[in-house]
Amino acid sequence: MSNDNSKNEKPSTDEVETFNIDKLNNFSEWFTEIVKRAELADMRYNVKGFIVYRPWSTISMKLMFDIYEREMDKFGHQPVIFPSVIPESNFQVEADHVEGFAPEVFWISSAGSSGSLEERLALRPTSETAMYPLYSLWVRSWRDLPLKLYQSGKVWRYEGKSTRPFLRGREFIWIEGHDVFATLEEAKAQTREDMQISINVMQKRFGIPFIQFQRPEWDKFAGAVHTYAADTLMPDGRFLQLPSTHLLGDNFSKAFNIKYMDAEEKEHFCYQTCYGPAISRIFGAMIAVHGDNVGLIFPFEVAPIQIVIVPIPKRGQIKMINQFCEEVKELLHDLGYRVQLDNTERRPGDKYYFWEMKGVPFRLEIGQKETKNSQVTIFRRDTLEKAVVNLDDLEKELQRLSKEYFQVISKRALDIFQDRLAAAETLDELVEHLEDRKMVRIPWCSIDLNGENCAEEIKDQLAGAEVRGIDVQETETPAEDATCFICGEPAKCFVYVGKQY
Amino acid sequence: MSNDNSKNEKPSTDEVETFNIDKLNNFSEWFTEIVKRAELADMRYNVKGFIVYRPWSTISMKLMFDIYEREMDKFGHQPVIFPSVIPESNFQVEADHVEGFAPEVFWISSAGSSGSLEERLALRPTSETAMYPLYSLWVRSWRDLPLKLYQSGKVWRYEGKSTRPFLRGREFIWIEGHDVFATLEEAKAQTREDMQISINVMQKRFGIPFIQFQRPEWDKFAGAVHTYAADTLMPDGRFLQLPSTHLLGDNFSKAFNIKYMDAEEKEHFCYQTCYGPAISRIFGAMIAVHGDNVGLIFPFEVAPIQIVIVPIPKRGQIKMINQFCEEVKELLHDLGYRVQLDNTERRPGDKYYFWEMKGVPFRLEIGQKETKNSQVTIFRRDTLEKAVVNLDDLEKELQRLSKEYFQVISKRALDIFQDRLAAAETLDELVEHLEDRKMVRIPWCSIDLNGENCAEEIKDQLAGAEVRGIDVQETETPAEDATCFICGEPAKCFVYVGKQY
Incomplete structure (x- = not known):
């Protein structure tokens, strides 16, 4: 379990330790170990609650960001980038908000060798108080509404609870959407739209089952009128909060003076919403719901590598087999798949264990027979089944299989969820x-x-x-x-x- | 010049103020004004040196990040995400490095309401001292090398110099690559590869001309053996530093104990390089070199909107013209272009000025004649020329024009550069x-x-x-x-x- 030298793209020839942990009954151990073994994250960074995301999770999270952002765009949002620091005076403006977040803020109070700052700066725990002073400058007339913006980036919260990689930490990566409307009705409709976005992305693209709740009054976002949040269930039956959307009403617009002039030149306070899908946590939920006792199972669309090719060497045929493997790799690469040919010196069986543990959706086994017949043997990570496919049919078959694969893992996750x-x-x-x-x-x-x-x-x-x-x-x-x-x-x-x- | 209500996607019907500033002779004014008028950034955030990137720059910078990251991937890098905070003790490890960066660090010294931290945390000004302690754990054997990783994100530097949007600030967004090799020769080759990446992206995709220099000994990165950096020239003939790549030799590997075992089980210190393209600054350089007296000129590939459609209304024909405009928009959207139909109430001439100022590469003018003949009139932002194209030929013509357009603006920028x-x-x-x-x-x-x-x-x-x-x-x-x-x-x-x- 030590940090060995198995880099993703170049596994070492050391002995492969197989992974086998009962996810259902030892979920906590399963999760901790798979994070290490699949090299998703490194917990040895020397600041409490801060972790290092390694390529095997980062590549996938980047794909997840992309899917989520495209969906935000589709619903009329535009991206922005706001500063990561918030002056203490901004932060203090909305009373409930500051009360809720003050215990979680990291404070910057000096800079340079001598430099003292004019004012303490909060490392943003969330961006309302960074963004809304600018919103009050940008929104002038009804023509400026709705204003629908989002940013992708990090936030920092000094969490007291014990930290868990991906699921809870002091630094996480997310998207936050902040929308402004002329009427309360439009703002309410936006919270429903946000919940639809959660379904479109988390359920339909990542295969994560969840219920969306209106949270009780005592469990709302600090400063919100209502909070709606998705909960999924971990394999041990415990819930994990996923994206939440908040109806802010005019609480923040009154605090930050966000007003618009209607067509009759009458001034009104705006109504607002905010929405915050935390990609690092959604990634954690995704691997938790789909994985099995031998390791990860990535949804096809967000797998760091979608297809791995494993040559089965045969004395005297090695060059020919490798040539065919390269050919298949080129073909799949040109079709736009993320594909890797594992031509390290490990035994094929060890490679099988390794890539199954890493959660690669499809493995193509290519030996003498396949090479001679211009075929591949496809192994599916979802059902652990194998089938032989002619190279000519591979493109079509992969299109079909990748859809079916997603249906299988989504259905399985949903069944387990509903059973709970x-x-x-x-x-x-x-x-x-x-x-x-x-x-x-x-x-x-x-x-x-x-x-x-x-x-x-x-x-x-x-x-x-x-x-x-x-x-x-x-x-x-x-x-x-x-x-x-x-x-x-x-x-x-x-x-x-x-x-x- | 006030913050009016001209949102990008929904320009107001207010009077359009035309933009006309002599870029060559009043570059400083041109730059300041275009940042405001085109709504690239807002300078009114109330922390010195921190700015807000608005959608019109953010959309483009996201496209630039994507192009840059794909190029990093192509050369064998993988993405990671490291914490944004660095414990003071890590930061102190390499003597030259700490001497160089200490004057620029923002320090976090408390958290929560009462919470004092075990140790001060630096808000990273660059990530060597965050990453290399982990590198020393990850690199064990020659099989782990080369290790080529990058991350995209923000860094913070308490700069004393006056700040300029995009070009110099206290928070900027960049990609930083950090590579580790067994030999000095490989590390040197990597600095050449990094310079090739700069050419492949900045010159060949963004059209920015530059020279790459080996910096003098007195102007190196803090802790480097050699620094190689690209300089472009602003329209006023002043240089602006673009990406630099640093040969770190074994300075950091000795400080952070990054060693590998060779095939004969002998231990050696590694050799390292780092590379840092700052996307926000490259964006600033890009708009500076391509813009003209009437506004921005975006390279086609990274334009937030690539094609704008402006209907020319004609009494009695409005519905028919709008229908044709919608049809053309759908066609272009389906072809994968970022297209917008400007059906606000402004006069066509005002729309022309507005979108020229915003730098949209192509404008399609569609009136009665175009609708009847199933044609469009294409206006090119690069040459300011118009041509009539049949709808059937539009796809092909746009492919041709977009290439030609890039050649025109790159050539023009290069000519001006060489003239300087x-x-x-x-x-x-x-x-x-x-x-x-x-x-x-x-x-x-x-x-x-x-x-x-x-x-x-x-x-x-x-x-x-x-x-x-x-x-x-x-x-x-x-x-x-x-x-x-x-x-x-x-x-x-x-x-x-x-x-x-």
């Missing part, structure tokens, strides 16, 4: 399901602030279980006589309860 | 050429440290003129009797002298 959902009618049932490592739907008094005590009770009584909010797709309401398990008041809604990863 | 180069045989000639705003080649004693006094003399006597180094393409040496203008010693080389932007 349950409903409880009584406190005992809730306890039982939670012990079964499920996320549980229960009738509930209220997600307004007067439900907070009950949520605290749940947390205290049930080992940290948390009320996640109302599923935004929820169509049912509790029966008329249903009551909250905790306070016994009439149940007005269903909420989900789960434990945090 | 001169050679001097005497001090008087040097003075004269510098007054003529040229970059001047002169015979020179030495770029070793014993030439430094002469360089200081030049600076003192000639209003800040600087010795930039030896052109790496230089094939000539001075005549045997040639002497250094300053010390009168025999001239061993030719160097270029210029003034800084």
Whole structure:
């Protein structure tokens, strides 16, 4: 498990250690070990909570950024780049926001050998207070609206909780969208659009299942009117928060003086939303939901290498086989696939283990028979099945297989996810399901602030279980006589309860 | 010049102010004004030296990053993401490096409400001291070499000099490549490869002319054995430094203990290089060299919008004309072009001025005649010429025109650049050429440290003129009797002298 010399593109000839950890029952160990073994990240950077993303995760995250940004563009957003530092005075402007984020800020208070700064600078934990002073200059008339901008980059939060690579740390990489509208209705519609973007990208492109919740009042973004957030489930049944979108109402526009003049020259405060998909965390969720006991399984579209070619040497035929391998590689490269020919000195079997552990979707095995018949043997990482394909059919077959592969891994992830959902009618049932490592739907008094005590009770009584909010797709309401398990008041809604990863 | 409501994609109907500044004679004003008017950046962020990049520059810089990264990949690099903070103890390890960069560091010394950190953290001014401790863990054997990694992101430098949008600031966005080799020869070859990458991207894709210099000993990167850097010339004849590549030798590998075991199990220190193209600055150089008196001229490949369609309304025909415009837009969109249909209420002439100022390469004018004949009138931003093209020929014609357009603007930029180069045989000639705003080649004693006094003399006597180094393409040496203008010693080389932007 030590940092060996197996660089991605040039695995060493050292003995290959096989990977085999029961993901379902030892998820925490599985995750820690796969991050090391697949060389996704290095945890040995000497600042607490900061990690180094290695090529095998970085290449994939860059592809994920690209897909996410194209989707933001499609919905009318434009990219910007704002400074990473925020003057303390900006940061202080919105009271709830500063209260929520102050405990998490890294502060810059000097520069150069002697240089003291005019004012302390916050290393941005999120960019509202960097962007909105400029928004107040940019938005003048109704013609400037809607203003829909996003930036991709890093934010820094001095998190107290223990850090986990990709899933929780003090530096993470994300996209943040910040939109401004003339009316509250348009802002509300934007939060729905943001949730649609989450579905279009995370579910339809990355194959990650999740539920989107309206968060309870006591669990909102600092300064928001409402927060809507996606939760997925880790293999151990614990939830992990994925992108959230926040209806900011006019809280920030009033604090930062973002006003527009309507067609009749009347001035109004604007309504705002913000949306924050954290790519590093989504990557963590993606490998957690798709991986299996022998290693990673990358969705085809975001795999750092999509196809690996492994030659099966045969005495006297090596040159011919290698030539054919090169030919196949060129063909696939020209078709636009990310392909690698593994012509290191390791044994084919070792290469198989290695690339399966790394999660490469397809392996082409090419030996004497394949070379003679102008064929390849395709191994699929999703089903672990093999098939022989003629070179002439390879392009078409890969198109078909890559679609099917995505369907297989998405369906599998969704099945596991749905299996982890349950409903409880009584406190005992809730306890039982939670012990079964499920996320549980229960009738509930209220997600307004007067439900907070009950949520605290749940947390205290049930080992940290948390009320996640109302599923935004929820169509049912509790029966008329249903009551909250905790306070016994009439149940007005269903909420989900789960434990945090 | 105020921040009006002309958003890129939805220009206001307000009066259009035309842009007309003599770039050659008032370059400084031209640059400042075009940054505002074309909405490239906003200078009103309230931290000195930090600016906001607006969509019109950000979209282009993202395209530039993509082109640059693909080229880095092609030469065998892989992407990584390192933390933006560096512990003070790492930062102190290489003596020359810390001496060079310490005056420019922003320091983080606290976090959270109370939290004091174990150690001060530098906001990285460059990433050697963040990356190399990990390199010392990753490199073990000759099989791990070469190690060629890059990251794209921000760095921060507390610059004393006055800041200029894109060209000089306290936060800039760049790519930094950090490579490790077994031998000095391979490291030297990498600096040549880096210079080739600069040519392949900056010259061949962005159309920016430059000379690459070996910098004098007194003007090296802090900790380097040699520095090679590209200089381009601004329209006022002043030089601007573009990417530099540094031969680090074994200075850093000894400081950070980066060693490898050769095939005979013998341990050696590695040899390193680093390379740092700053995209924000290259963007600034690109708009400076290509723009003209009426505004920006974007290279086709990195234009935020490549083609704008302007309908010429005609009473009774408006619906038909708009329909045809939509059809053309769809066609171009499907062909993969970044296209926009400007159907705001402004007059066509105002739209022409606006999009010319914004630097969009091609404008399609579509009125009654074009609609009836299924044609478009193409206006080229490079030559300001118009031509009529049948819709059926548009795809082919755009392919041809976009290549020709790039040739025209690259050639024009190169001609101006070469016109600004001169050679001097005497001090008087040097003075004269510098007054003529040229970059001047002169015979020179030495770029070793014993030439430094002469360089200081030049600076003192000639209003800040600087010795930039030896052109790496230089094939000539001075005549045997040639002497250094300053010390009168025999001239061993030719160097270029210029003034800084």
